[in-house]
Amino acid sequence: MxxxxxxxxxxxxxxxxxxxxxxxxxxxxxxxxxxxxxxxxxxxxxxxxxxxxxxxxxxxxxxxxxxxxxxxxxxxxxxxxxxxxxxxxxxxxxxxxxxxxxxxxxxxxxxxxxxxxxxxxxxxxxxxxxxxxxxxxxxxxxxxxxxxxxxxxxxxxxxxxxxxxxxxxxxxxxxxxxxxxxxxxxxxxxxxxxxxxxxxxxxxxxxxxxxxxxxxxxxxxAGVNDRVQLAALERELQSQQAIHLMQNGATLLDPSRIDVRGELITGQDVIIDVNCVFEGKVVLGNGVEIGPNCHLKDCVVGDNTIIKSNTLIDDSQVGDSCDLGPFARLRPGTQLANKAKIGNFVETKKARIGEGSKVNHLSYIGDTEMGANVNVGAGTITCNYDGVNKHLTQVADNVFIGSNTSLVAPIKVEEGATIAAGSTITKQVGEKQLAFARARQTNKDNWPRPVKK
Structure with a gap:
């Protein structure tokens, strides 16, 4: 009928x-x-x-x-x-x-x-x-x-x-x-x-x-007439979804402390710690481990990747065997190849990070194409915005970037190059070159320190 x-x-x-x-x-x-x-x-x-x-x-x-x-x-x-x-x-x-x-x-x-x-x-x-x-x-x-x-x-x-x-x-x-x-x-x-x-x-x-x-x-x-009933149905739905996830091979360390606000697809032997929130469509591969207090939205995470506590992933793709966090933030357009590492207090946006590359500490990588086996030192930023337009930073394979480096886009760093710590790089760095750009240091004897008045 x-x-x-x-x-x-x-x-x-x-x-x-x-x-x-x-x-x-x-x-x-x-x-x-x-x-x-x-x-x-x-x-x-x-x-x-x-x-x-x-x-x-x-x-x-x-x-x-x-x-x-x-x-x-x-x-x-x-x-x-x-x-x-x-x-x-x-x-x-x-x-x-x-x-x-x-x-x-x-x-x-x-x-x-x-x-x-x-x-x-x-x-x-x-x-x-x-x-x-x-x-x-x-x-x-x-x-x-x-x-x-x-x-x-x-x-x-x-x-x-x-x-x-x-x-x-x-x-x-x-x-x-x-x-x-x-x-x-x-x-x-x-x-x-x-x-x-x-x-x-x-x-x-x-x-x-x-x-x-x-x-x-x-x-x-059950219908909803007030916010108490709304909260009760929210818990009921989350309980149903938690049961479904566990029946499909995921381990939830506390099934009462997970929120799925969309569609969560998990592979085998996924482990999810407490207070994790999933929005939109999230796909987790086999063997993925997610620490507590993580927030994943519209993303795909490859097999055997570890996501440590308090990490945010939004509209991004993460390869196999990656290591993220704690306190990392992957913003829309981030793509991590296999075995990439994004460490604590690192933010990425519209960045492609190559296989085995590491951005370990306190860095911002935006509008960037990064090759394989790149090591990015702590405090490095890509200066991608000139106040009006966004510009691209290109980093080839096997580059070493020292701590506290600023890469002023548009810029290209070729394969095997090394950038000395504390440099502000504004020009292209050639293959296997060492680039350093620091102001000349001046030391003054007997400098009187300021005193409190």
Whole structure:
């Protein structure tokens, strides 16, 4: 069956106490509504509809990567009202799946399980049994255990409040019936709203079969109303991701202290210490070791590389058997060949470092092409910026650069050259040449030191 998927994202979310729409708050580094849209997009040939209202321009801008029909609900009057706004855009045949922009951990496997139950005369409900069902609509069944209605908490009788099976709000309804049911909705209830759940009783009235499907766990259908619930879902997602990483061969020294805010792909025997953060897409090869407090974003790290504590890597490529940190920073455009070493308090940017080359201490290497087996002394910087433009520094193989050297770009240092410590190099250095550029030292006898007045 063809499928429409409606994501409800019009609510204000006042309990978040935020200047932003509730659905734009992030779980695992991704806005909640974007997570739902990504899951919905995995359903083959589904037509997506996004219902927006409060700060809808922000929500729409955030979701531009998805092929979504935007439907406005400026004066929300309940979930049934939201579906009514979408009704003119629904396909004549097929079924409509209703999701929520603040229920970010719903799984595609669950949605596909619902789709398998869907027919032109079947309504599929996603329900779950809770020890404490307070706040949820209760699933009412008849003597034959068939679903006949959903009663909201505020409208439930004392006996109905004892029911543990609750409505998650996620349902899949056949479009040939849904249009009629939406037209028949009324707001005769405690909230004065149009409840989408009222269509359950209509389905029972019309002889439509109502079947239920259960999610894998409660977190999958948990919604967010405040920042406490947001934090709880963040921890749940991180726990799920930690388990997945360990099942795929990674060792996490403390699974409760890792944050994956994107996609982390690990090889075999990867070791990750505590408080590491991964953003965007990060790929770690076999045998990679990462020390505590590291931050990796959109990077690839080769086999057997060691990343020591407090190292930052952003939009960079690191080869095999490299040694980084502690306190190193690789900025966008850095490429390290195999066995390169970037030591403590070294920063690189748009730099290609050759095989076996070492930048060990307190240096800045930017806009640089460096060959193999280069040794860069402590305190070396490439002066790549003239105040207007960036310029390239080229360092060939087997160059030795003494400590406290400034290489004023554009400049080229040829193979096997040596630069004396404390030099400011402004001209090309030839192959195997020694370059030194220091001011003449002057010593004065009996120099009186300044004294405190």
């Amino acid at each position: 063809s499928q429409d998927i409606v994501i409800l994202a019009a609510g204000k979310g006042s309990r978040m106490k935020s200047a932003f729409s509730k659905v734009l708050h992030k779980v695992g580094g991704v806005a909640m509504v974007n997570r739902v849209l990504a899951t919905a997009s995995s359903i083959t040939d589904a037509k997506l509809h996004l219902v927006v209202g409060h700060q809808g321009e922000q929500v729409e801008a955030s979701c531009q990567a998805f092929a979504t029909n935007i439907v406005w609900q400026n004066d929300p009057q309940g979930t049934g009202d939201a579906l009514r706004r979408v009704a003119p855009f629904l396909q004549a045949d097929g079924a409509t799946l209703t999701l929520y922009g603040d229920v970010p951990l719903i799984r595609a496997t669950t949605l596909k399980k619902m789709a398998k139950q869907s027919t032109s005369n079947t309504l599929v409900l996603l329900t779950i049994s809770l020890d404490n069902p307070t706040g949820y609509g209760r699933i009412v069944r008849d003597e034959q255990n068939k679903v006949v209605a959903i009663v909201e908490q505020k409208d439930a009788s004392e006996s109905q409040l004892q029911i543990n099976e609750v409505n998650t709000g996620i349902l899949l309804a056949p479009n040939n019936h849904l249009q009629t049911w939406l037209a028949d909705l009324t707001n005769n209830n405690a909230q004065g709203e149009y409840y989408l759940t009222d269509i359950i009783a209509m389905a029972a009235r019309d002889g439509v079969e109502i079947v239920t499907v259960n999610p894998e766990n409660e977190a999958e259908v």
